[in-house]
Amino acid sequence: MTHGDDKGLRTPPLLAPIEIVIVPIWRSEEDKGRVKAAAHMVKESLLAWERRVPGRLRVHVDDREGMKPGAKYYEWELRGIPLRMELGPRDIDQNQAVLVRRDTGEKRSVSLSSVGEEAADVLHLIQESMLIDARERREQNSIRGGITYDRFREVMDGDGAFVYAGWCGDEKCAAAIKEETKATIRVLPDEEFRSADPPKTCLKCGSASTTEALWAKAY
Ligand SMILES: [Zn+2]
Structure with missing residues (x-):
């Protein structure tokens, strides 16, 4: 849900079952043989490169016949494979x-002489930029610091949000909040995710907070 777009899934390279899909492109029977062979050679060279430099490239050659390259692109985009390599006769000549x-x-x-380094660099960039985007999106949908319970109820009645707020630790407060707003504690965030200025009081009862909690409605 975090990473999708109109074309389907977008999988971060570290999670992707396949990181690179190689799509050989041919029109004539004559080209078919050499383009397919080249695609498999490129795959081998990516795997060989991986052995030289510790990495974890997962590569697939999509050389299915009777399917146009465009249809393959569409399918792999839908499945969120982070990087596609297109390889046609003219590319091979060059x-x-x-x-x-x-x-x-x-x-x-x-x-093709430096394809291993190039591919690994691009995958690294994709990983970094998707992480930055995901963090930004999370914070855009988050409310941190000093929310009143009235405001909290308005937010949960409206578009909803991830609300970081204090909790006294008493289940009764959590139950009352759930009853009144349908919001529940989604997680007690690890240090990395906690607010710089942690909440001091419980969202519901106002007594001292024992932990910061992330509240939201489940859909
Ligand atoms: Zn409380």
């Missing part, structure tokens, strides 16, 4: 391939 990022759609030609 010792290059085209890399297409799933997250931004950005395309670039890379030399």
Whole structure:
């Protein structure tokens, strides 16, 4: 839900079952043989590169026949595979391939001589930029610091949000909040996720907070 867009899923490279899908492109029977062979060679060179530098490239060659390249692109985009490599006869003649990022759609030609480094660099960029986006989106939908219970109820009646607020630790407060707003504690955030200025009082009863809690409605 965090990473999808209109084209489907976008999977962060570290989680993707396949990080790079290589799509060989051919029109004539004559090209088919050499383009497919080149695609498998590129895969081997990516795996060989991985052995030289510890990495974890997961590569798949989509050389299915009777399916147009565009249909393959669409399918892999839907499935959220982070990086696509397009390899046609002219690319091979020029010792290059085209890399297409799933997250931004950005395309670039890379030399087949350095394709391992290039692919690993791009995957790293995708991972970083998706993480930054996800954090930004989370904070845009979060309310931290000093919310009153009245305001909390308005928020939960409206569009909802992730609300970081104090909790005294008493189940009765949690139950009352759930009863009145349908919001529940989603998580007691780890230090990394806690607010810089932690809440001092319980959202519901106003007594001293023993922990910061993240409240939201489940859908
Ligand atoms: Zn309380």
